[in-house]
Amino acid sequence: MRLRTPLTAIRTAVGLLLDRHTRAAPAQRRQLLEAVERNAERLQLLADNALELARFHAGQLRLQQRRFDARELGDEVQLAIRPLLDAKEQRLALALGPQPVWVFADHRRIERAVLNLVSNAHKFSPAGAEIRLAVRGIRDEVIWEVADSGPGIPQADQVHLFERFFVSASARSAGGSGLGLPIVLASAQAHGGRVEVDSEVGRGSVFRLVVPAAGPMSDAR
DSSP states (O other): OOSHHHHHHHHHHHHHHHOTTTOOOHHHHHHHHHHHHHHHHHHHHHHHHHHHHHHHHTTOOOOOEEEEETTHHHHHHHHHHHHHHHHTTOEEEEEOOSSOOEEEEEHHHHHHHHHHHHHHHHHHSOTTOEEEEEEEEETTEEEEEEEOOSOOOOHHHHTTTTSTTOOOHHHHHTTOOSOHHHHHHHHHHHTTOEEEEEEOTTSOEEEEEEEETTOSGGGOO
């Protein structure tokens, strides 16, 4: 999702709506207006992500932390992304376990990070594929793990994945913005955590968002 792409779509749609010679039918006008709305939302998301990263790098990111069951995010992410999965006949398989996995964290930012990982898995997995989201606690850490059956990531690209605005060739074709994974990393680091990646071309990818269960060391309680 690059800045130029939604801007071009908006300008094209508005140009057709304003052209007195087009005389679009009501149904076509509605489609054009929906295109404007959809691409304006994409631009808003891009701006929000860029602002979030700027705050993080400026040390101005303020976490709103609370204690919650990390498994909650599985159901919430599944509900949020279901329309996209349905469009490609994909399935999100949840491995949440029977016991609560307690974590002290910013619910909204961790949810966004997990949703970004699942959204990436959706983009790069083929139609009909299964995407797996597991949640578990190991010692003093909580892990959200997302596994896909996509094309995998070349080793040369893996070292650049979390750089702002880096978009690999495969990500460009899928509409990547180069901000999703940096947002994930920023959220992890703000919580005193990390992001792990295991990927091999032709064998899919596994991303793990790992944060301390008690929250950042300075806020541990």
